[in-house]
Amino acid sequence: MKEMKAEPELKEVAEAIGRALEIDPEGIRENTVFTEDLYADSFDMAMILTEADETFGTMLPTELAETLITVRDLMDAIRMYRDLPAPEKPVRWFSGREY
Numbered sequence: 001m002k003e004m005k006a007e008p009e010l011k012e013v014a015e016a017i018g019r020a021l022e023i024d025p026e027g028i029r030e031n032t033v034f035t036e037d038l039y040a041d042s043f044d045m046a047m048i049l050t051e052a053d054e055t056f057g058t059m060l061p062t063e064l065a066e067t068l069i070t071v072r073d074l075m076d077a078i079r080m081y082r083d084l085p086a087p088e089k090p091v092r093w094f095s096g097r098e099y
Helices: 010-021 042-056 062-066 071-082
Strands: none
Touching (some): 010 042, 042 062
């Protein structure tokens, strides 16, 4: 049976969001809404995802930014993507033709 990785701590997630938005993470809670409470726009969300990737070793897809409403949503996404196997190196297409 595959062992799930530990739940990301709210403190770690809040600190990552704080670094991304250059704000104090102290008031960030699980139910904090990105757009209403943190006034995060699409650029801010991309920065949050990048910071989360660096902090938690994930590769969150950029499209995910459109679906995240609360910090809890981000925590769930981090947990889900940390449990996935690391992506393989991309396969380079080779025509077989010698140049």
